[in-house]
Amino acid sequence: MAATTSPAPAGSTVQRPSSVDEAAGILRSSRGSVLFRGAGTKMSWAGRPKDPDLVIETGGLDQLLDHNPADMTASVQAGMPLRALQERLGEAGQMLALDPPTGPDGATLGGLLATGESGPRRLRYGALRDLVIGVTLVLADGTVAHAGGHVIKNVAGYDLSKLMYGSLGTLGLIAEVVLRLHPLPEASASVVVPASVQEATARSLDLLASTLEPCAVDWVGDPRGGGSPGRLAVRFEGTAAGVAAQTAALMERLDGSAPEVLTDDDETALWRQYTGAQRPEAGQSTAFAGTLPSQLTAVARALADGVDGADVDVSLASHSALGLHTARFSGPPAQQASAFDRWRRGVLAVGGTVLLRQRPAEVDATVDPLGPAPPAAGLLRAVKARLDPDGRCAPGRLAPWL
Amino acid sequence: MTTTYLDLVAERATGRVTDEVRREIGGLVGVGALISEPAELRTYECDGLTGFRVVPALVVLPMSTEEVAAVVRVCARERIPFVARGAGTGLSGGALPVADGIVIGLARMRQILSVDARNQRAVVQPGVTNLGISAAAAPHDLYFAPDPSSQVVCTIGGNVAENSGGAHCLKYGFTTNHVLGLTMVCTDGSVVSLGGDSLDQVGPDLRALVVGSEGTLGIVTEVTVRLLRKPEATRTLVADFPDPGHAGDAVSDIVSQGIIPAAVEMLDALAIEACEKATGAGYTVGSPAALVVELDGVGVEVDAEFDRVQRICHENQATGIRIAQDPAERALIWKGRKAAFAAMGRVSPDYFVQDGVIPRTKLGATLTRIGEMSRAAGLRVANVFHAGDGNLHPLVLYDGAVQGQAERAEELATAIVELCVAQGGSITGEHGVGSDKACSMPKMFTDSDLTVMALVRAAFDPKGVCNPGKVLPTPRLCGERPGPWRPHPLEQTGVIERF
Numbered sequence: 001m002a003a004t005t006s007p008a009p010a011g012s013t014v015q016r017p018s019s020v021d022e023a024a025g026i027l028r029s030s031r032g033s034v035l036f037r038g039a040g041t042k043m044s045w046a047g048r049p050k051d052p053d054l055v056i057e058t059g060g061l062d063q064l065l066d067h068n069p070a071d072m073t074a075s076v077q078a079g080m081p082l083r084a085l086q087e088r089l090g091e092a093g094q095m096l097a098l099d100p101p102t103g104p105d106g107a108t109l110g111g112l113l114a115t116g117e118s119g120p121r122r123l124r125y126g127a128l129r130d131l132v133i134g135v136t137l138v139l140a141d142g143t144v145a146h147a148g149g150h151v152i153k154n155v156a157g158y159d160l161s162k163l164m165y166g167s168l169g170t171l172g173l174i175a176e177v178v179l180r181l182h183p184l185p186e187a188s189a190s191v192v193v194p195a196s197v198q199e200a201t202a203r204s205l206d207l208l209a210s211t212l213e214p215c216a217v218d219w220v221g222d223p224r225g226g227g228s229p230g231r232l233a234v235r236f237e238g239t240a241a242g243v244a245a246q247t248a249a250l251m252e253r254l255d256g257s258a259p260e261v262l263t264d265d266d267e268t269a270l271w272r273q274y275t276g277a278q279r280p281e282a283g284q285s286t287a288f289a290g291t292l293p294s295q296l297t298a299v300a301r302a303l304a305d306g307v308d309g310a311d312v313d314v315s316l317a318s319h320s321a322l323g324l325h326t327a328r329f330s331g332p333p334a335q336q337a338s339a340f341d342r343w344r345r346g347v348l349a350v351g352g353t354v355l356l357r358q359r360p361a362e363v364d365a366t367v368d369p370l371g372p373a374p375p376a377a378g379l380l381r382a383v384k385a386r387l388d389p390d391g392r393c394a395p396g397r398l399a400p401w402l
Numbered sequence: 403m404t405t406t407y408l409d410l411v412a413e414r415a416t417g418r419v420t421d422e423v424r425r426e427i428g429g430l431v432g433v434g435a436l437i438s439e440p441a442e443l444r445t446y447e448c449d450g451l452t453g454f455r456v457v458p459a460l461v462v463l464p465m466s467t468e469e470v471a472a473v474v475r476v477c478a479r480e481r482i483p484f485v486a487r488g489a490g491t492g493l494s495g496g497a498l499p500v501a502d503g504i505v506i507g508l509a510r511m512r513q514i515l516s517v518d519a520r521n522q523r524a525v526v527q528p529g530v531t532n533l534g535i536s537a538a539a540a541p542h543d544l545y546f547a548p549d550p551s552s553q554v555v556c557t558i559g560g561n562v563a564e565n566s567g568g569a570h571c572l573k574y575g576f577t578t579n580h581v582l583g584l585t586m587v588c589t590d591g592s593v594v595s596l597g598g599d600s601l602d603q604v605g606p607d608l609r610a611l612v613v614g615s616e617g618t619l620g621i622v623t624e625v626t627v628r629l630l631r632k633p634e635a636t637r638t639l640v641a642d643f644p645d646p647g648h649a650g651d652a653v654s655d656i657v658s659q660g661i662i663p664a665a666v667e668m669l670d671a672l673a674i675e676a677c678e679k680a681t682g683a684g685y686t687v688g689s690p691a692a693l694v695v696e697l698d699g700v701g702v703e704v705d706a707e708f709d710r711v712q713r714i715c716h717e718n719q720a721t722g723i724r725i726a727q728d729p730a731e732r733a734l735i736w737k738g739r740k741a742a743f744a745a746m747g748r749v750s751p752d753y754f755v756q757d758g759v760i761p762r763t764k765l766g767a768t769l770t771r772i773g774e775m776s777r778a779a780g781l782r783v784a785n786v787f788h789a790g791d792g793n794l795h796p797l798v799l800y801d802g803a804v805q806g807q808a809e810r811a812e813e814l815a816t817a818i819v820e821l822c823v824a825q826g827g828s829i830t831g832e833h834g835v836g837s838d839k840a841c842s843m844p845k846m847f848t849d850s851d852l853t854v855m856a857l858v859r860a861a862f863d864p865k866g867v868c869n870p871g872k873v874l875p876t877p878r879l880c881g882e883r884p885g886p887w888r889p890h891p892l893e894q895t896g897v898i899e900r901f
Contacts, residue, residue: 071792153831
């Protein structure tokens with residue numbers, strides 16, 4: 001696995017506040033461009049920010065502020081790594097129901113909210129946008145603002161925590177988040193079955209239509225078919241009896257397709273493998289797309305058709321019941337870029353969305369990481385102009401939209 | 403920051419609906435889509451919060467996104483304030499008209515544009531009712547999860563504006579968790595789409611910002627919703643308790659054992675009495691407290707957890723448990739629960755209802771404190787609420803005919819909401835801020851919090867024409883006093899129920 005965290009850019013002043021007030025003071029008393037940085041696991045997603053005058057690292061804001069097990073809520077400073085939070089919550093038999101691929105690398109809650117990264121179990125629990133119930137922001141001029149609160153049900157005021165989801169640090173610093181928690185499940189088991197992309201699409205839609213309640217349905221495979229076309233993995237969580245009953249019901253449905261049940265360490269290894277399929281090795285690119293679940297086949301075909309020449313290779317990892325897909329490209333950067341560009345055109349043509357994530361710098365020479373601006377770009381610019389009128393926060397990150 | 407939110411609240415839009423404007427809009431949408439007779443305009447003077455009434459200058463009932471956009475363009479040009487309205491069942495005055503402004507009623511836009519059963523999505527116009535979506539999805543064994551109690555008549559456009567919840571949002575979330583895409587007419591009359599087929603968009607989640615913005619950021623004219631598969635099993639029980647404290651403890655125990663019920667509702671003695679008088683649903687009159695607990699999901703899991711819930715109720719001294727034996731009995735239990743607000747008329751001539759939220763663990767203590775406050779004020783308070791998520795609906799009962807009682811009741815209602823905020827809760831769990839609670843926002847948010855919210859609003863509505871005076875406090879609004887609650891006409895006739 002390649003090194004997955006990026007260092008702070010050279011030539012920038014790096015500040016590491018240890019309180020919200022300190023962060024606000026740093027912003028209030030400074031000028032010029034600023035980049036917010038958690039663990040640095042996703043700094044190369046989307047547009048490349050210009051080298052900033054100031055980097056604010058959230059590593060000093062890494063405290064669990066409050067955990068109310070009986071209310072199943074927690075407030076956390078934005079620089080706290082997800083894995084550290086999970087350890088603390090686990091002591092009380094709880095978890096934040098989020099399993100993003102960069103979690104094991106130290107990804108922080110603030111970074112995860114800013115990037116909107118999610119994992120396989122989003123199928124059952126939703127994304128971080130569905131789990132965040134409050135936020136503390138610091139705007140570029142040092143204004144500190146809270147939105148939401150500490151209770152799960154709350155409709156007072158605008159939901160700024162969700163505005164931060166996917167904002168990539170362009171609107172302000174996420175300083176604290178309040179989260180809704182879930183109980184750790186008593187049992188878990190996964191069923192894995194060989195499946196071509198067509199079979200995976202059909203089986204995923206069948207599962208959605210059934211009364212089974214899997215927490216994850218993922219397919220990893222070769223979009224061009226080939227010798228071993230891929231495998232579909234279906235995970236169940238809940239009571240031991242519930243997991244056993246659901247697993248048995250699924251095995252019956254899959255009878256004749258060589259399904260296999262995995263638990264404990266085997267299951268952990270399986271999902272590590274699926275997560276690994278979404279992470280780039282050195283020199284590779286990844287891109288993320290969202291479509292209707294039924295469009296998995298079209299997404300795979302667009303990826304296969306985009307490969308031009310023997311030097312470039314592609315693979316696809318899909319949360320197939322959610323319609324969320326990660327494509328991985330390897331080979332010479334110019335060919336990665338053209339394969340990505342063709343894939344994006346194919347996905348946009350069926351009404352999906354695409355974002356270029358990690359990639360070698362050379363890829364940017366020929367493709368724009370964001371693609372065509374959506375109709376709402378005007379509103380995005382209006383919000384940006386109000387919250388960050390001097391354009392200090394992460395210039396270039398959502399260029400040319402912002 | 404030296405500006406405050408008050409500087410950012412746009413100057414009141416002062417455009418007037420002249421004869422010329424009326425003719426122009428009539429030309430855009432057809433004269434048949436205009437309401438300007440004073441008697442008819444009064445139908446639109448309030449929503450479900452009937453203590454606030456303002457007669458608009460004009461009501462327009464457009465049929466399409468293009469017509470809404472055309473009307474909004476005229477409003478933007480003339481700086482005429484406009485207010486979007488669905489079924490008018492909101493309980494916070496979010497659809498309260500602005501004097502001399504235009505109400506844009508979306509009730510005629512009620513087409514279900516598509517149901518994609520395979521992908522579990524539907525695209526609907528804003529005037530489709532909440533239950534209408536589930537009805538359209540039912541042939542595919544799918545349904546729309548948010549279920550506000552007014553779901554028979556309330557519209558999805560209103561649900562989007564208010565981020566509506568309902569009895570089942572503890573497990574399934576709110577409207578914001580089930581809306582994937584919106585078509586919105588912006589305040590300048592341009593049309594944008596927010597979100598779409600994909601679960602994630604690139605960039606900040608504007609769709610989620612608009613959901614729950616109470617009609618202040620634009621007018622939503624098309625909604626793409628996520629549908630859910632109906633669960634394999636559903637089990638429902640009603641348990642009686644010796645006092646609300648024990649019922650509250652049972653709720654905490656259920657949740658702390660890792661069970662997430664589909665719904666947990668609590669009724670106290672007064673609420674039980676009123677519901678039973680109104681519906682005869684089989685609640686135990688004289689019981690100091692009752693819980694309605696519903697579990698759903700995979701059969702074996704539901705059965706096992708249902709046993710545990712019964713055990714927990716017994717451990718907390720439940721005096722009786724009634725289990726719904728079939729769907730008809732379940733429906734009757736819910737009918738009784740949902741009739742609670744309307745049924746209050748049987749035990750009191752008038753009441754104020756609140757919508758405060760507290761952390762679930764503070765339930766018992768808060769109910770005790772509300773009881774003390776009620777005795778000190780010499781007024782009865784009925785409690786009927788979503789116990790699983792701490793969303794209280796205390797009903798302060800009074801008699802408006804008795805000199806001074808309405809004022810005392812209002813003071814008590816306000817004190818109860820402040821008690822919620824003081825415990826780390828919220829002024830509103832599902833009814834919205836609207837006109838009703840805008841003046842209470844500073845109790846929950848600082849000046850700088852409100853300033854940032856006002857900045858966001860100004861980005862969407864720089865001219866201050868879109869549902870002005872709602873959500874954020876203004877000196878003009880907060881200088882006025884709301885009147886007492888009166889039943890909504892639809893409620894009196896039994897069309898809608900309050901939750």
